[in-house]
Amino acid sequence: MSELFIPSPRTKKCSINVELPDILTTYSDEELLARFCRGQSEAFGVLLRRYERELYGYLRRYLGDSDLAEDVFQNTFLALYVKKGQYEAGRPVRPWLYTIATHQAIDALRRANRHPTLSLDQDQKELPDGEVRSLIELLETRGPGPLDQIQGEERRERVRAGIDRLPDFLRQVVILAYYQGLKYREIADILGIPVGTVKSRLHAALVKLQEAWADSPSLREA
Secondary structure, three states: OOOOOOOOOOOOOOOOOOOOOHHHHOOOHHHHHHHHHOOOHHHHHHHHHHHHHHHHHHHHHHHOOHHHHHHHHHHHHHHHHHHHHHOOOOOOHHHHHHHHHHHHHHHHHHHHOOOOOOOOOOOEEEOOOOOEEEHHHHHHHHOOOOOOOOOHHHHHHHHHHHHHOOOHHHHHHHHHHHHOOOOHHHHHHHHOOOHHHHHHHHHHHHHHHHHHHHHOOOOOOO
């Protein structure tokens, strides 16, 4: 196999020596991967550029470490390159890519003997009707007590701390649903669990977060 160079997602200029014909950018993820599997290497470059911001952002949130996220991002696309023969034509690419990335992230944390932490640089969820709502707002509407006097950064810190304390299997669905905006079916495919389990885990996570939110004092009072 020829050597594959995958650029850092943090560099402004992509170093892949691949022309990106305009026509390729109009293709779906599935068509791009199918073309790559048939030997059109340019399609791989288009797919990588399409996902580098989104997937790197997910890994940075999940891992809480920019350098580690960069390594895992590159390992993810290296794994995609190696596993291309396993791709079934027509299979949705986005959940498969997230599955590879999540497994790579878990392996990286295991090797480093670390626990995943959450970087809250995005805290919005797109609801089925298209309304965008923050996780913080959702917790406030579910819980008793006025929170108007608590400043925004303090709210974010409290949510971050609550999510960091969740068990891994609950933290995963929260990040995928509320920070990546993935649908229940996509999360189910990524984690290899039924849609009903995704919903029940999200519910359980919200209950735990709400309990922690209601019980924790203002950071200024601690």
